[in-house]
Amino acid sequence: MTSAELRESIIGILKEIAPDEDYDGLKDDVSFRTQLEMDSMDMLDVVLGLRRLYKLPIPESDYPRLDSMNSTIEYLLPLLNEKE
């Protein structure tokens, strides 16, 4: 899996959660919470979305790693490639 492929998948999950947002202008280094006004339930949706898509359990202690697009890709990409 490439970083671009993973990014596209994450955008898909975010669009489910916040369908009215503009994703063309998403800044990859800025927190999802700030940028998309996401709350804790939305963040759990990201966790569940990733779990359902990749059958990848994410421990609660790692939730802070899902803060922005960059940090999420940095955290997930090695895990997913290892899983493959």
Place this chain on the structure above:
Amino acid sequence: MARHEESERIVITGVGLASPNGANLDEFRRALLTGKSGVVPYEIRYFGKTFAGVCNCDVLKYQTRRELRRGTRAGSLSIYCVGEALKDCGIDWENVPKDNVGVYIGVTEHGNVETENEIYEIKQYDYDCSYWSHHHNPRTVANNPAGEVTLHYGITGPHYCLGAACAAGNAGLIQGVQQLRLGEVDFALAGGVSESIHTFGIFAAFNAQNALARHTDATKASRPFDVDRNGIVVSEGGCVYTLERLSDAKRRGAKIYGEIVGYGMNSDASDFVLPNAERQAQCVQKALRNAGLAPEEIDVVNTHATATVAGDALEIDALREVFGASKKTYINNTKSFIGHAMGAAGVLELAGNLPSFNDGVVHPTINVDNLDPKCEIANLVLNEPKEVGNIRYILNNSFGMVGINAVTIIGKYEGD
């Protein structure tokens, strides 16, 4: 009529509704006077093809797509109805103290839709519960629809839902009246809602009871009192009223749809599903006593009849008992147009009749090709609207499973 102090007289000042055949009171009333059904062919997973009353109101008028996803259909319909009712009542909402507003929403059931959805989801993961959604709890708590209203409108007064099966809408309305009279709130949003068409279980269960409507034509499927009636059409819908004390409504020059002059609630204590005509008659009499009215003073009785073989005949038995000697009481039914909107039924059907105070017309019961002799009663308004002149009192019946009955009486407000 029983007289209350102005501060204890409770009036309807706004109506917000979502019906399968209308997204506001004007559309709904027009449909009821022109014979327009809201029942359509419908398909749902596992159960397959059936009929349902489906609401096409524009919920995006009040919520974003993101908010819609977060909440439930019942919550969304409630938010829509409240938005419409607040706009209709003309109150300066910005300046209403929100801690003195109460939200009372009747529901037949709540949570089945979400639970079915979650089980459907985890089935794809071999029923591994770690795929279960964190949204399930807030979406399925029994106060969800009323709670979503408070979240959306920033209401900090009390909110809860009333579970009273298919009498729930009237129970919500009655609760609003009582809380205003008790002085617990100064402004009440009261009514009922149903999202039931989004659960396959309700269709399967009515079918298992041999109580789900079958017909070749969706618009003919809901046919209370017809000899060939064969069951219920399940519908979604909602209706919320803004209720105020008469003194408050007059002070701000509010439009007044009518006054809730009486109500009654009781329990059958006889069967899980079969209605009880004796208890229904007692409930109607209780409401009449509460209002200080005689049966012959009631101009319109809006029946609960759902088009089940047993239920319709039992309700007519009850009405013959109470109104048998009344020559001027007209009887109709709204489910023949929209199916059974469950928790919304009582209040929604009542709303469709409120314009009678102004136009003097009783909307009919449609789809009666051959009246069942067991359902014959004087002044049953069949298939065409009937002009009857001045209408002063409307009585609305709502009855539910496990034996719960709720009757409301609304009086025309004619000034002091």
